[in-house]
Amino acid sequence: MMDKCLDCNSTLKDDELVCYTCGSARRQKNPKPTMAQRGALIVKVLFVISGLFTVASLFLPATPSFTKCLATTIILMFVNRSAEQMVEKQKG
Ligand SMILES: [Zn+2]
Numbered sequence: 001m002m003d004k005c006l007d008c009n010s011t012l013k014d015d016e017l018v019c020y021t022c023g024s025a026r027r028q029k030n031p032k033p034t035m036a037q038r039g040a041l042i043v044k045v046l047f048v049i050s051g052l053f054t055v056a057s058l059f060l061p062a063t064p065s066f067t068k069c070l071a072t073t074i075i076l077m078f079v080n081r082s083a084e085q086m087v088e089k090q091k092g
Contacts, residue, residue, distance in 0.1 A: 036090055040083035047076040 003012045008022040017026050033041070054069035063069065 034087075034090060036083065036086045040080070040087050043076060043080045043083050047073065047080045050076050 003014070003026070004010065005012055005019040005022060005024065006027050007024045008019065010019065010021040012019060012026060018024070019026060050069060050073040053063055054066065054073050057063040057066040057069045
C-alpha cells in the first residue's frame with residue numbers, strides 16, 4: 001500500500017523518507033512509542049499492580065508484607081512521575 005505525503009498529498013514510495021515533491025520529512029501516521037514512553041507505561045502498570053498488592057496485603061495473608069508493598073509502591077510512584085516527566089520533555 002502506498003503512503004501519501006501529509007503535506008502535499010503526493011504519493012510516497014515505501015523507502016522514501018523525504019517527500020520529493022515538497023521536500024518535507026515523511027511523518028508516520030502511527031509513530032512507534034519511544035523507549036521512554038514504553039518504559040513509562042511499564043512503570044505505570046507495575047505501580048498499579050503494586051498498589052493493588054498493598055491493599056490486598058492488608059487483608060490477605062498470602063501476599064508480601066504490607067510494609068514491603070507500600071515501600072515498592074512509593075518507589076514506583078516516584079519512578080512513574082520522573083518517567084512521565086521524561087516523556088513530556090521528549091514531546092517538547
Ligand atoms: Zn510532500
